[in-house]
Amino acid sequence: KEFYEDIMDSVLSGVFVTDKEDTITYANRAMGLIAGLSEEQLIFNNVFTDFSEETIKYFGKKYNDAKKTLVPLRYDNLKVVTPAGRETYQSGWLIPKVYDELYDGMLCIIEDDTERMKAERELSTLTKKYEMILSSSGDGIYGVDLQGNTTFANPATTQMIGWETDELIGKHQHDILHHSKQDGSPYPSE
16 A cells, blocks of 8 residues: 555645545645645545535536546546635546446546646737737738748738738748749739
């Protein structure tokens, strides 16, 4: 038993196990870190009576779905308030334990996605600002990938070159420059 508990304590995902009454019988170290309590403090907590209302509202519903169907269930980005009161977003697996075709508890594997989701929101905000700057610039700005194919172009570029964005995207930089040199003009001939 100690050998397996040592292995579980080295896992980065939170893991807890419940019995058929939905009371936690085991929690690994990572689960304690995610929950904000020690593993010992998590033991004997019941999923439906000792977790916050917010957690029961979202996590409890998924837990019940897995419990009723006896089929492992993946969930993503659920809002969960930890026992320590921290608002998080979590993803993971709920794997019912089955004995004689009856529910006998749950193996819960949990990833804390809070920081990843925060970074994604910040990236989205920055991307929108970047796109706004590009689209409102009077200077022609376009980008190419490592193979020289156009990946984006702002409106000023398309106006200068005389091609629509969808005509420009994917074109090789050489084709654009070659086309515009045929008539000595920076604009493509029609």
